[in-house]
Amino acid sequence: xxxxxxxxxxxxxxxxxxxxxxxxxxxxxxxxxxxxxxxxxxxxxxxxxxxxxxxxxxxxxxxxxxxxxxxxxxxxxxxxxxxxxxxxxxxxxxxxxxxxxxxxxxxxxxxxxxxxxxxxxxxxxxxxxxxxxxxxxxxxxxxxxxxxxxxxxxxxxxxxxxxxxxxxxxxxxxxxxxxxxxxxxxxxxxxxxxxxxxxxxxxxxxxxxxxxxxxxxxxxxxxxxxxxxxxxxxxxxxxxxxxxxxxxxxxxxxxxxxxxxxxxxxxxxxxxxxxxxxxxxxxxxxxxxxxxxxxxxxxxxxxxxxxxxxxxxxxxxxxxxxxxxxxxxx
Amino acid sequence: xxxxxxxxxxxxxxxxxxxxxxxxxxxxxxxxxxxxxxxxxxxxxxxxxxxxxxxxxxxxxxxxxxxxxxxxxxxxxxxxxxxxxxxxxxxxxxxxxxxxxxxxxxxxxxxxxxxxxxxxxxxxxxxxxxxxxxxxxxxxxxxxxxxxxxxxxxxxxxxxxxxxxxxxxxxxxxxxxxxxxxxxxxxxxxxxxxxxxxxxxxxxxxxxxxxxxxxxxxxxxxxxxxxxxxxxxxxxxxxxxxxxxxxxxxxxxxxxxxxxxxxxxxxxxxxxxxxxxxxxxxxxxxxxxxxxxxxxxxxxxxxxxxxxxxxxxxxxxxxxxxxxxxxxxxxxxxxxxxxxxxx
Numbered sequence: 001x002x003x004x005x006x007x008x009x010x011x012x013x014x015x016x017x018x019x020x021x022x023x024x025x026x027x028x029x030x031x032x033x034x035x036x037x038x039x040x041x042x043x044x045x046x047x048x049x050x051x052x053x054x055x056x057x058x059x060x061x062x063x064x065x066x067x068x069x070x071x072x073x074x075x076x077x078x079x080x081x082x083x084x085x086x087x088x089x090x091x092x093x094x095x096x097x098x099x100x101x102x103x104x105x106x107x108x109x110x111x112x113x114x115x116x117x118x119x120x121x122x123x124x125x126x127x128x129x130x131x132x133x134x135x136x137x138x139x140x141x142x143x144x145x146x147x148x149x150x151x152x153x154x155x156x157x158x159x160x161x162x163x164x165x166x167x168x169x170x171x172x173x174x175x176x177x178x179x180x181x182x183x184x185x186x187x188x189x190x191x192x193x194x195x196x197x198x199x200x201x202x203x204x205x206x207x208x209x210x211x212x213x214x215x216x217x218x219x220x221x222x223x224x225x226x227x228x229x230x231x232x233x234x235x236x237x238x239x240x241x242x243x244x245x246x247x248x249x250x251x252x253x254x255x256x257x258x259x260x261x262x263x264x265x266x267x268x269x270x271x272x273x274x275x276x277x278x279x280x281x282x283x284x285x286x287x288x289x290x291x292x293x294x295x296x297x298x299x300x301x302x303x304x305x306x307x308x309x310x311x312x313x314x315x316x317x318x319x320x321x322x323x324x325x326x327x328x329x330x
Numbered sequence: 331x332x333x334x335x336x337x338x339x340x341x342x343x344x345x346x347x348x349x350x351x352x353x354x355x356x357x358x359x360x361x362x363x364x365x366x367x368x369x370x371x372x373x374x375x376x377x378x379x380x381x382x383x384x385x386x387x388x389x390x391x392x393x394x395x396x397x398x399x400x401x402x403x404x405x406x407x408x409x410x411x412x413x414x415x416x417x418x419x420x421x422x423x424x425x426x427x428x429x430x431x432x433x434x435x436x437x438x439x440x441x442x443x444x445x446x447x448x449x450x451x452x453x454x455x456x457x458x459x460x461x462x463x464x465x466x467x468x469x470x471x472x473x474x475x476x477x478x479x480x481x482x483x484x485x486x487x488x489x490x491x492x493x494x495x496x497x498x499x500x501x502x503x504x505x506x507x508x509x510x511x512x513x514x515x516x517x518x519x520x521x522x523x524x525x526x527x528x529x530x531x532x533x534x535x536x537x538x539x540x541x542x543x544x545x546x547x548x549x550x551x552x553x554x555x556x557x558x559x560x561x562x563x564x565x566x567x568x569x570x571x572x573x574x575x576x577x578x579x580x581x582x583x584x585x586x587x588x589x590x591x592x593x594x595x596x597x598x599x600x601x602x603x604x605x606x607x608x609x610x611x612x613x614x615x616x617x618x619x620x621x622x623x624x625x626x627x628x629x630x631x632x633x634x635x636x637x638x639x640x641x642x643x644x645x646x647x648x649x650x651x652x653x654x655x656x657x658x659x660x661x662x663x664x665x666x667x668x669x670x671x672x673x
Contacts (some may be wrong), residue, residue: 051530052501158619188386189557191616193601215531218560222603222613259535261560263602265583268564271538276532277498278486296491 002043006177006209007063012036012072012082014055014062018284030283032058034233035073038318040177040211045203047212047220049256050230051280054211059230062180062250063211065089075325078104094124097170101182103162107154113140113165114150135172141199142205143168160191171202179211184219196223217260221245229253232291233283235310239317249319252292290322294321298323331501346416348519348551349375349398354411356397356575356625365624368394368575369631372650375519380545380552382562382583384598385572388620391555395521399432400425429523434464437512441524443504447496453480453507454492460514479510483540502533506540512534515546520545523555538565560602563587571595574621574631576649581659591653591661593636611639630663638665 002122003011008060014033020026033055048056059065062082063074069082081092100106107116114136121127137147143164156164163183166330170178180199184192200223202208214220220227221241228238237250248254258274276295281287287294293303308320340475343540356368368390375381396402398413398420413420415436419658420428429479432438440446448456456481458472472493480488483506496504505525512520522541526534545552554562562569567573569593570588571579579592590596597616618635621627633643642664650662653670661667 051532160619189559189598190386190601190616191619192615194617196603197612197615217531218603222611255532259532261535261538261558261563263560263563263587263599263604265563265587268560271536271564275536275539279502279533 003043005039006042006075006076007040008075008268009036009038009059009063010042010073010075012062012074013070014058014067015070021242028284031233031286032283033062033070034286035307035310036233038228038235038237038238040209041225043203043207043209044225045210045212045223047167047224047227048230048325049214049217049220049227051115051215051256053232053280053283055228055233055283057181058229058233060098060181060213062210064098064179065092066098094120094173095176096179097173097175097177098179098181099163099166099170099183101185103159103166104154106166107162107169109154111153112150113145113152113154116154117150117168117172120169124173124176126172139168139172142171142202144194145250152310158191159187160194163187163195167195167198167202171206175208177209177211179213181210182215185214185216190218198221217257222319229256232280232286234291235318236292237317237319237321239314239319243314243317247314247317249313249324250292250321251296251298251323255297290320340502346377347374348377348379348416349373349553349565351394351398351413352412352414354397354413355395355400355409356393357407357409359405359407360624362624364409366575366626367406367623369576369626371498371572371577373570373577373580375551375553377518378551378566380551380554380566382566382569383555383572383618384557384559384562386557386620388623389572390575391572392523395523395553395555399436399438400428401432416637430464433511434515437515437517437520439505439512439520439522439633441527443501443508443669444496446508447504449496452492453494453496453499457492457507457511457514460511462585465517475514479514480507482513482544483507483510484536484652485510495631501529502536505529505533505537509537509540509544511579513548516548517550519551519553521553521555524557525554526561527556527558534561541565559587561648571598574626576631576647576662578632578663579661580650581661585654585659589659591666592632592663593638593665594632640665 012033013035016030016032018028018030020028041049048059050056052139062069065082073080074082076092080187113183117136117139118132121132123134136150140147140149145164184195187195203210212223224241225238226245229236231252237253248257255274274296278295281294289305290303293299302322308322309322310318313319313324351371351373353370353447354368355366355370357364362408366406371394383391397408408421427669454473454476457476461467461472461475476492477489480491485491485503485506498554526537538561554566566583568582570577571592573594579595590599603613616635621631629644629646630648648662648664650660651667652660
């Protein structure tokens with residue numbers, strides 16, 4: 001891929017300090033994100049997958065500087081944006097948008113759809129008051145809603161329509177980059193397909209770059225250029241969609257893929273799943289070495305001691321696994 | 331590995347009906363008067379059969395099951411129809427009779443174990459409760475059986491876990507406890523209402539496999555309610571597709587996937603991304619949204635969104651009619667029924 005990196009994430013770390021016990025007498029650290037490295041290429045859809053608590057949403061929040069990074073850099077347009085304060089961040093905020101899972105809790109119930117979509121336009125001075133109405137109509141048309149919706153309130157809309165409004169609101173800022181944080185997870189299947197199509201259309205029309213955070217691998221496989229797999233705060237594997245789904249290298253990726261159901265009864269009845277034993281360990285006290293070693297079917301001695309290096313196993317295919325590294329020539 | 335399908339004969343549609351729901355109608359009290367949510371639904375489950383009930387939010391799939399056990403929330407009530415379980419109408423039972431059925435012969439697993447489990451009661455006590463109530467076991471017997479049940483659903487260190495509280499377990503473990511409670515009294519019928527929706531995909535696969543194993547071992551009937559067709563493809567014998575409170579298609583699982591006949595079923599299947607899709611190919615989607623209760627269209631409830639709708643579809647409600655030789659595949663659609671007559 002010849003595309004330029006739009007954003008470069010280097011050694012990103014996010015720890016949350018929490019207090020435990022009935023009276024908060026014990027201090028502890030949640031290792032939400034540890035030493036995460038990847039690029040996001042201009043115009044691509046990069047998806048992050050993994051199970052709850054693996055740090056995929058934290059990654060999205062941290063690289064938009066919505067969570068303060070504990071360590072590391074996020075380089076965007078030559079600037080490390082995670083060290084900027086709120087004022088210095090403001091011009092970047094316009095270009096970097098986010099769409100959340102539940103549009104009902106992100107839209108103000110007392111604001112009409114028109115006001116909600118118009119607010120960021122006025123804030124960033126992207127249109128005059130006179131132009132505003134037209135601009136809102138254009139945005140609503142972009143997301144497939146008729147202009148009359150501008151005078152409605154969020155409670156009058158269905159879930160799919162509200163998600164369209166949330167997308168229109170993100171688009172209002174004329175962004176370059178949108179984090180879709182489980183943006184379609186709460187929708188019904190038939191509506192989900194509508195929103196996926198919409199996101200793909202808008203990407204083509206406006207040259208958008210998406211970081212798509214999701215747990216539905218069938219959807220991820222459908223829309224992504226590249227896919228990153230996270231486990232317990234670290235990236236386990238990152239590759240193009242074809243590479244990752246056809247030639248997964250990391251044992252966790254393999255287990256994850258084998259759990260995805262296919263809409264084919266004969267195949268489903270005969271398939272042998274690779275069932276992972278046990279649960280994901282607590283991020284309060286993650287295992288030493290490779291974080292997956294406690295559940296890994298091919299764990300070796302070294303896996304419990306040394307953190308596997310994040311390295312390129314095949315062209316453009318990054319993985320962090322001792323077993324894969326050992327199997328490689330050289 | 332032996333396939334579950336090879337060792338387990340698929341129960342035929344003609345087998346004895348364990349659950350038989352006829353013309354069940356459920357209404358909700360609104361400011362503008364009563365509105366129909368479930369509209370004269372017919373469905374049945376054979377002995378040893380696993381039925382998948384598929385539909386989107388608000389189609390009435392959960393309410394139908396809750397109504398049978400008279401567990402409906404306030405303002406929602408059954409106005410018509412009957413629900414026969416093992417030959418007796420559940421709607422006509424007295425409360426004390428019904429209590430014997432709930433959790434006894436019919437086990438339930440709900441979506442969210444955190445709200446269904448009692449947070450201040452130990453796991454072991456919650457498991458023992460139905461055993462003492464329904465099966466008249468002593469405390470000691472019930473505790474022993476509770477340990478066995480936890481082992482059955484694959485909880486490591488089962489006996490030590492009996493004294494744990496729900497919050498000490500992970501989501502997947504809590505769901506296993508729910509399943510153990512559902513199975514405690516060896517029910518003839520297990521009703522699982524979206525039991526894996528809140529879980530991660532690897533845990534989801536574990537739970538589906540677990541229920542499949544237990545069903546084969548214990549020979550019970552299962553009703554699995556879900557919105558995810560792919561998830562139950564390898565688990566169920568038959569699928570009922572619900573739309574706006576009616577069954578629009580009823581078919582053996584293979585027939586449903588290979589020959590979906592209702593335009594809504596076709597739309598649902600087409601909107602699932604496939605392995606073979608090109609990246610960014612447009613997914614086929616169903617335009618519009620399901621009707622709200624109280625705003626049901628006059629004819630077929632799917633007609634306003636249906637790409638094949640004709641004049642008659644907006645006028646009359648189609649009934650569920652058999653297509654194919656043995657009538658095991660039924661569909662409620664004028665267009666599909668006519669297509670078959672012509673063929």
